[in-house]
Amino acid sequence: MVKKLLLTLAIFVIASLALVACGGSEFVCEDALGCVTYEKGDPIRIASALVISGPNTDLGTDSQYGVEIAIDFQQEIMGHPIELQAEDDGCSAEGGQTAGQKIVADPSIVAVVGTSCSGAGVPMSKVISEAGYTMISPSNTAPSLTDPALHEAGYLRTAHNDKVQGKAMADYAYNVLGVRSAAAIHDGDPYTEGLARVFADSFEALGGTIVEFTAVNKGDTDMLPVLNAVAAAGPPEFIYYPVFTAEGGFLTKQAKEVPALQNTILAAADGMISDAAIEAVGDAGEGMYFSGPDLSFSGDTYEKFIAKYEEKYGKKPISVFHAHAFDAANMIFACIEKVGVDDNGALHIGRQALRDCLFATKDFQGITGNLTCDQYGDCADPKISVSQLQNGAYVRLWP
Amino acid sequence: MRRRFQNVNFIDIVLWAMGLGILFLFIWGTIKGLQNPKYGPSDYANFVVLGIAQGSMYALIAIGYTLVYGVLFMINFAHGEFFMVGAMTSTVFIAIPLNETGFFDRQPLISLLLIMIVAMSTSMSIAVLTERIAYKPLRKAPRLVPLITAIGASFFWQYFFRGLFGSQVISFPEFAALKGSLSLFGLEILKSRLLVIIVTIVMLIGLQLFIMRTKTGKAIRAVAEDKDVAALMGIDVDRTITITFATGAAMAGVAAVLYTVVFRQVHYFMGFFPGLKAFTAAVLGGIGSIPGAAIGGLLLGIFESVGPSLFLEGLHIPAAHQLKDVIAFTMLVLVLIFRPQGIVGERLSEKKA
Amino acid sequence: MTKTTSQMLKEVIKLGLIAGLISLSLSVIGMVELFSKRELIAGIISLGQVFLFAPPIALGFMAAQKVAKEKKNLPLIFGAITGFFAAIPLIILIILESNFDLRQFLPNVSPALVDILTFSLDPIIGSLVLLVVTTVLGLAAAGMYLLPKHIQKPLANGIIYTLVIGLFSENLSERLRSFFGVGFVKILFDGKALNVVTAIILFILIVVLTVWWTRQGESVKARFTPKSAQEQKRNRRITLGAGVVFLLFLPLLLGTYLSEVTNNVLIYVLMGFGLNIVVGFAGLLDLGYVAFFAFGAYTMAILTSTSDLGVAGISFWLALPICVLVAVTAGVILGVPVLRMRGDYLAIVTLGFGEIIRILALSDLLKPYIGGAQGILQINKPIIFGIDLIKPDQFYYVVLTGVLIAAFVSWRLSESRLGRQWMALREDEDVAEAMGINLVATKLLAFGIGAGFSGLSGAIFASKLTSIFPHSFNLLVSINVLCLIIVGGMGSLPGVVVGALILVGLPELLREFAEYRMLMYGALLIVMMLSKPEGFWPSPVRKRELLAFKEQNDPTVVQEEG
Known part of the structure; x- marks a missing residue:
C-alpha cells in the first residue's frame, strides 16, 4: 500500500518536472542581476518589511496600510494583479536581517517597501542589495543609510534624511520664529536622537543657544521632572522633541503644566504628524509646530487615500509614514510599468533595470511632494514644511 | 572553617567597598549638584512632590506583587498587565463615551467613580482568570514554572488587548476640575498630583485595615504564614489565594485610574515598565510587606525624579534624565548590599528566600 | 438520575459558552478576519476558519468525553449542544455589530468580520447558518470521540x-x-x-x-532496540556519526532563509547553554543575562569595526577570545554584589543590571565611545581561508562551532567536581556550605562561565549583523533565554536545543502571524508549562526528583499530567 503510494507520488513528481522543462518561454533575460518572471495571470509580488509587532507597531502598521492602499488603487500592472508579502522588521537589526533573508529567499518578489526603523534598515539593505533586490524605505531617516561611504546599491528611501529635516526646523525656528534659545529632547531612538542632534547643531551654527540637550526613555510617562529641568535651564524660547506619539503626547500635555514653559514654543517632527497624535496632544498641542513633509497635500489623491484608509481600517491614520509608503509603492509600480517586458501575457522584470529606473526617478508626483532620487537613494522632496496645529488640524505655514 | 571565614570577610570587604563607592558617587554628585545654580530649593521641592505622586502609583502596583509574593512566593510577572487592562478598558468603554455625551464635564465625580469601578473590576477579573488558568494548576510545580507562565500571561494579555483596542495611543479626556495647581505650604502643587497622593493614602490605609482587621485579611495573613496549617484551621486556601490576587489587582486598578487621570493617555504596552518599577519597589521595600511596598514605591519615585537633576547633572553627565532607571536600579543594589532583606522586610527564614 | 443529567447539561452548556467565548475573543482581536485570507487548503479552509471553529470542535470533543464516562448514549447530543451554545456569543456579536457601531470601541469588529461570521449572508439568516454549522461541528467532534x-x-x-x-x-x-x-x-x-x-x-x-x-x-x-552492550555502543556511534554528517550538510538542505533562522536559533542555544549553567546547574536565577551578551557584542564591534568607533580593526578570530574574556570578567564583577542575595532578590537585581547596561549603551554619556542610539556599524564578518562568511549558510558553521564547543564544555562541566558543587548549591546553599564547598568561588565560577558563553554568543551575533544597536539588548532577550531553558527542561543540554527550536525557531517560521506572534508565544508558554512542567527534555536527575516530588505531595498532579 505504502509502496504503491510512494510510487504514485514519484511519478507525479517526475511528470511535473518534465512539464516544467517543456514549458520554457523564448524570452532571454539579459539583465545583470537577473529577471523576475510572472506567468500569465500570476500576481506581481512585492514585499514589505515594516515593524508590525512590539511597541513601535503603529509606525509599521500605518506604513503597511499605505502600501495596501497603493495596491488597491493600482489594482493591476500590465494585466497582473499585485500581491503583498508582509514581513516584520521587528524594529531591530536582527529582525531586519532575518526579514531580508526571508525576502531574498523568494525569487518571485520583485521589490521591497521597508524597513520602518533605521536600525533594521542597516543590515537589511546589505542583504537585499547583495541579493540583487531593491528596497525603498518609507521611514528610515538615519543619515548613515544614504551616506556615500556606507550606501548599499539597492537602497532608496522616501523619508527625509534627518540632516534635511533637522536643519529645516532649526532654520525655521531661528529665522522665521526668531527664537534664540532652544532645547532638544530625544528618546534614545536612532531616529529621534539623530534628528534632535542635527537640529541642535544647526541651531547653534546659526548663532542660537541650546540651553539643554537631554533625553527621556521610551516608556516613560512622567515627563515633568525633565521638563522642569529644561525650564530651570533657561527657560528656552523653543523646545524641539522629535519623538513618537506616546512620549510626545506626554511631553506636550505636561509641558503645559510647567508654569515657566507657558510661553515656550513647542515643536515636534513627522513622527507626530497623525490624527492619533492630534488626539494624543489634545488642547495642549494647540499652536504647536511640526516639521515634516508637506501634509497639506494639494490635489485629491490624498483625500481619496484618507477616505479609503478610514473605510478599510476603520480609523484615521495612526502615524505619518503611510504617505511615504504609498509613494514608495507607487514608485515601484511606475518603474515596473516602465521596465516590464510583456511576453504573451507573461511579464519579465529585470532587477538591474528596475533598480536603475528607481534611482532615476525624477519629479515623481507623490503625496509627500515631488520625489527625485539622488545616486545615494535619497528620494524625498527636499522641501520640508513646517505646519502648526490650529483648531485640531495641521496648517502649513512654511515655506 | 578558617578558610571559609577568611573568604567571607574578604567578600564583605569587597561588598562594602562597592557600596561605599556608589554611596560616595551619590554624595559627591549631590554636593556638586547643590552647588549648581540652575536649581533652587523650590525646584527640588517640586521634584520631590512629583516623585511622591509617581511613587504613589508604583506603591499601589507594588502591593499586588507583595501580596502575591507573600502567599505564593512567586513573582507575578503579569501584574503590570492587570494595571494596563484596567486603564484601557475604563478609558475606552467609560471615559471616552462619557466625554462625548458631555456627562464627564457635568458630573466629574460620578464619572471618576464609574471609571474607578470599571477599572478595578476589569483588573480583578483578569487577575482571577489568569490565576485560575495559569497559576492554580501549578501550585506544586517547581518555582520557576509559574514564573514562566506568568511571563506568558504577560505577553498574552498585552497582545490580546492590543488586538482588542488597537495599537495606537488612546487619549483620556481631561478633568476640567483638575487643571492647574494649588498653593500649599508655599508650594505650587498640581491638583492632579494632589489627587493621586490623597487617593493613595486613603487606599493604603484602607488596605492595611482590610488586611489587619477583617476576617478575610486574617485569612490572607494565615495563608502567607503557612498554607497547610491555615488549611487545618478551616481556611479555604484556594479561595484566599484568589482573593489575594483580586486585592492586588484592585489596587492596580486604582493605580490605573490615577495614571489615566494624570497622564491622560493609554496604550497596550503601558503596563510593562510600571510593572517592572513596581516590582523593583516591592523588593526595595522588602517583598512581602505592605508598608515596605509603600516605602519602596515612594523612595523609587522620589529618587527617579530628583536623582537626574541632583546627582547626575552634578557629575556633569549629559542627558541625565535618560539615566533615571540606572539610578533606580543602582539604589536597589545599594540597599540590598547593606540590607539584603529590603528596607523594612523582615529577615525571611532561609527556606523561604 | 435526572438531576445528574441536568447537572451535566449545565456543565456542557458552560463548555459550549467557553468555546464560543474563545471563538469570540479570536474574532474580536482580529485574528479571524486577518487570517481568513490565509488559506491552508485552497478554496476549502482558511486559517481564520480554523481559529473560528477549532474551539467548538475541541470543546465538543471534551463534552462528549465528559458525558461518556457516565452515560453512554448521550455524547452525540451533548456534543451538538456544546456546538449550539458556542454559536451564541458570536451571534450576540453579530446582532450588536449590525445595530451599533462597535468599531469605535473595538477597531477589529469590522463589517468584514461580520461578513465572515455570517458567511456573507443577511445577519439573521447568517446567524442561523452559523448556529447550524457550529452545532454540526460539535456533533461531528462528539462523533469523532465515539469512533473506535x-x-x-x-x-x-x-x-x-x-x-x-x-x-x-x-x-x-x-x-x-x-x-x-x-x-x-x-x-x-x-x-x-x-x-x-x-x-x-x-x-x-x-x-x-x-x-x-x-x-x-x-x-x-524492537528491531532497533539494542540487545547487547556492544550493540548499544555501536548504535550510539552510528547515531553520533549520522548526527555530525547531518549538521554538516544541513545548510544545503535548508537554503539561505532557513539557515538564517537556524543561526538565530543557535545563537540562542549558545546563550541557553550559558544560562543553563547559572540557572539550571547552580540554581541562581539571573534575569539580566543579556548584559553579557551585550558585552560580547560591543567588544566585538569596537575591536573589529572599520568605522570611526572601531579602535583596533583586528580580525574576527583574534577578537573572539578577547570578547569571551571581557564577558567572563563582567560576569565575575557583576556577580560579586549579588553573592549574598537569594532567589527573587537575585532575580530583580540581575534584571536591574541588564537594564543598566542597556541604558548605558543607549546613553548620550557613552555615545562618543560606543555610538549611543546610533549603534556601531561596519563590523567585520569572519574570513576563513580567504572566504568571507557573508551568507547565512556559510556563517552557520561559525555559529555551529561555537555551539558545539559550548555543548562540550557544558557536558564536561556537568559531570565534573565543579558541576556537582553547583548542583549541591542549587539544592541547598547552607548544606553545601557546611559540606565545605566554597560558595564564593563556586558562584562566581558559575556567573563567569555562564557569562563567557553569552559573550561568545554576543560576539558572533555582532559579526553576523555587522551592525549593532542598543535596542537589540533588551530585557526580552533575557526573558526569552530563561523561558527556553525552562521549557526545554532545566539543567538539560538537549532541552536547551529543543527549547530554542520551539521558542525561537517556531516564531521565526510563523512570521506571518506578525502582530499576533507574541500573543501565540504567550499562550504557548502557558500551555507548555501546564502540560509539561518539567520541560520537554528534562535531565534525568531532574525528572526523577520531580516525579518523586509529585508522588509524595499530590497524586492528582500526576493524574492530570498523565
Whole structure:
C-alpha cells in the first residue's frame, strides 16, 4: 500500500518536472542581476518589511496600510494583479536581517517597501542589495543609510534624511520664529536622537543657544521632572522633541503644566504628524509646530487615500509614514510599468533595470511632494514644511 | 572553617567597598549638584512632590506583587498587565463615551467613580482568570514554572488587548476640575498630583485595615504564614489565594485610574515598565510587606525624579534624565548590599528566600 | 438520575459558552478576519476558519468525553449542544455589530468580520447558518470521540497534520521550489495554500502511515532496540556519526532563509547553554543575562569595526577570545554584589543590571565611545581561508562551532567536581556550605562561565549583523533565554536545543502571524508549562526528583499530567 503510494507520488513528481522543462518561454533575460518572471495571470509580488509587532507597531502598521492602499488603487500592472508579502522588521537589526533573508529567499518578489526603523534598515539593505533586490524605505531617516561611504546599491528611501529635516526646523525656528534659545529632547531612538542632534547643531551654527540637550526613555510617562529641568535651564524660547506619539503626547500635555514653559514654543517632527497624535496632544498641542513633509497635500489623491484608509481600517491614520509608503509603492509600480517586458501575457522584470529606473526617478508626483532620487537613494522632496496645529488640524505655514 | 571565614570577610570587604563607592558617587554628585545654580530649593521641592505622586502609583502596583509574593512566593510577572487592562478598558468603554455625551464635564465625580469601578473590576477579573488558568494548576510545580507562565500571561494579555483596542495611543479626556495647581505650604502643587497622593493614602490605609482587621485579611495573613496549617484551621486556601490576587489587582486598578487621570493617555504596552518599577519597589521595600511596598514605591519615585537633576547633572553627565532607571536600579543594589532583606522586610527564614 | 443529567447539561452548556467565548475573543482581536485570507487548503479552509471553529470542535470533543464516562448514549447530543451554545456569543456579536457601531470601541469588529461570521449572508439568516454549522461541528467532534480508537487516531492525525503542513506551506514551497523548480510547486500549492488534491493525498498518506505505525511500530522499535552492550555502543556511534554528517550538510538542505533562522536559533542555544549553567546547574536565577551578551557584542564591534568607533580593526578570530574574556570578567564583577542575595532578590537585581547596561549603551554619556542610539556599524564578518562568511549558510558553521564547543564544555562541566558543587548549591546553599564547598568561588565560577558563553554568543551575533544597536539588548532577550531553558527542561543540554527550536525557531517560521506572534508565544508558554512542567527534555536527575516530588505531595498532579 505504502509502496504503491510512494510510487504514485514519484511519478507525479517526475511528470511535473518534465512539464516544467517543456514549458520554457523564448524570452532571454539579459539583465545583470537577473529577471523576475510572472506567468500569465500570476500576481506581481512585492514585499514589505515594516515593524508590525512590539511597541513601535503603529509606525509599521500605518506604513503597511499605505502600501495596501497603493495596491488597491493600482489594482493591476500590465494585466497582473499585485500581491503583498508582509514581513516584520521587528524594529531591530536582527529582525531586519532575518526579514531580508526571508525576502531574498523568494525569487518571485520583485521589490521591497521597508524597513520602518533605521536600525533594521542597516543590515537589511546589505542583504537585499547583495541579493540583487531593491528596497525603498518609507521611514528610515538615519543619515548613515544614504551616506556615500556606507550606501548599499539597492537602497532608496522616501523619508527625509534627518540632516534635511533637522536643519529645516532649526532654520525655521531661528529665522522665521526668531527664537534664540532652544532645547532638544530625544528618546534614545536612532531616529529621534539623530534628528534632535542635527537640529541642535544647526541651531547653534546659526548663532542660537541650546540651553539643554537631554533625553527621556521610551516608556516613560512622567515627563515633568525633565521638563522642569529644561525650564530651570533657561527657560528656552523653543523646545524641539522629535519623538513618537506616546512620549510626545506626554511631553506636550505636561509641558503645559510647567508654569515657566507657558510661553515656550513647542515643536515636534513627522513622527507626530497623525490624527492619533492630534488626539494624543489634545488642547495642549494647540499652536504647536511640526516639521515634516508637506501634509497639506494639494490635489485629491490624498483625500481619496484618507477616505479609503478610514473605510478599510476603520480609523484615521495612526502615524505619518503611510504617505511615504504609498509613494514608495507607487514608485515601484511606475518603474515596473516602465521596465516590464510583456511576453504573451507573461511579464519579465529585470532587477538591474528596475533598480536603475528607481534611482532615476525624477519629479515623481507623490503625496509627500515631488520625489527625485539622488545616486545615494535619497528620494524625498527636499522641501520640508513646517505646519502648526490650529483648531485640531495641521496648517502649513512654511515655506 | 578558617578558610571559609577568611573568604567571607574578604567578600564583605569587597561588598562594602562597592557600596561605599556608589554611596560616595551619590554624595559627591549631590554636593556638586547643590552647588549648581540652575536649581533652587523650590525646584527640588517640586521634584520631590512629583516623585511622591509617581511613587504613589508604583506603591499601589507594588502591593499586588507583595501580596502575591507573600502567599505564593512567586513573582507575578503579569501584574503590570492587570494595571494596563484596567486603564484601557475604563478609558475606552467609560471615559471616552462619557466625554462625548458631555456627562464627564457635568458630573466629574460620578464619572471618576464609574471609571474607578470599571477599572478595578476589569483588573480583578483578569487577575482571577489568569490565576485560575495559569497559576492554580501549578501550585506544586517547581518555582520557576509559574514564573514562566506568568511571563506568558504577560505577553498574552498585552497582545490580546492590543488586538482588542488597537495599537495606537488612546487619549483620556481631561478633568476640567483638575487643571492647574494649588498653593500649599508655599508650594505650587498640581491638583492632579494632589489627587493621586490623597487617593493613595486613603487606599493604603484602607488596605492595611482590610488586611489587619477583617476576617478575610486574617485569612490572607494565615495563608502567607503557612498554607497547610491555615488549611487545618478551616481556611479555604484556594479561595484566599484568589482573593489575594483580586486585592492586588484592585489596587492596580486604582493605580490605573490615577495614571489615566494624570497622564491622560493609554496604550497596550503601558503596563510593562510600571510593572517592572513596581516590582523593583516591592523588593526595595522588602517583598512581602505592605508598608515596605509603600516605602519602596515612594523612595523609587522620589529618587527617579530628583536623582537626574541632583546627582547626575552634578557629575556633569549629559542627558541625565535618560539615566533615571540606572539610578533606580543602582539604589536597589545599594540597599540590598547593606540590607539584603529590603528596607523594612523582615529577615525571611532561609527556606523561604 | 435526572438531576445528574441536568447537572451535566449545565456543565456542557458552560463548555459550549467557553468555546464560543474563545471563538469570540479570536474574532474580536482580529485574528479571524486577518487570517481568513490565509488559506491552508485552497478554496476549502482558511486559517481564520480554523481559529473560528477549532474551539467548538475541541470543546465538543471534551463534552462528549465528559458525558461518556457516565452515560453512554448521550455524547452525540451533548456534543451538538456544546456546538449550539458556542454559536451564541458570536451571534450576540453579530446582532450588536449590525445595530451599533462597535468599531469605535473595538477597531477589529469590522463589517468584514461580520461578513465572515455570517458567511456573507443577511445577519439573521447568517446567524442561523452559523448556529447550524457550529452545532454540526460539535456533533461531528462528539462523533469523532465515539469512533473506535484505531479509526479515531489516524483520522485525527490526518486532519491535524494536513492542516499543520498547510500552515508551513510557505517555507515548504520555498524549499521545494529551490530543489524541483517553480512548476512543481505550482502543481502542489495554490499560492501559499495546499492544493486540494495535494491535501487529499497528504491526508491519505498520513492516515496510512499512522495505521501502519500503530500496527507495526512496536516491531520496528524492537528491531532497533539494542540487545547487547556492544550493540548499544555501536548504535550510539552510528547515531553520533549520522548526527555530525547531518549538521554538516544541513545548510544545503535548508537554503539561505532557513539557515538564517537556524543561526538565530543557535545563537540562542549558545546563550541557553550559558544560562543553563547559572540557572539550571547552580540554581541562581539571573534575569539580566543579556548584559553579557551585550558585552560580547560591543567588544566585538569596537575591536573589529572599520568605522570611526572601531579602535583596533583586528580580525574576527583574534577578537573572539578577547570578547569571551571581557564577558567572563563582567560576569565575575557583576556577580560579586549579588553573592549574598537569594532567589527573587537575585532575580530583580540581575534584571536591574541588564537594564543598566542597556541604558548605558543607549546613553548620550557613552555615545562618543560606543555610538549611543546610533549603534556601531561596519563590523567585520569572519574570513576563513580567504572566504568571507557573508551568507547565512556559510556563517552557520561559525555559529555551529561555537555551539558545539559550548555543548562540550557544558557536558564536561556537568559531570565534573565543579558541576556537582553547583548542583549541591542549587539544592541547598547552607548544606553545601557546611559540606565545605566554597560558595564564593563556586558562584562566581558559575556567573563567569555562564557569562563567557553569552559573550561568545554576543560576539558572533555582532559579526553576523555587522551592525549593532542598543535596542537589540533588551530585557526580552533575557526573558526569552530563561523561558527556553525552562521549557526545554532545566539543567538539560538537549532541552536547551529543543527549547530554542520551539521558542525561537517556531516564531521565526510563523512570521506571518506578525502582530499576533507574541500573543501565540504567550499562550504557548502557558500551555507548555501546564502540560509539561518539567520541560520537554528534562535531565534525568531532574525528572526523577520531580516525579518523586509529585508522588509524595499530590497524586492528582500526576493524574492530570498523565
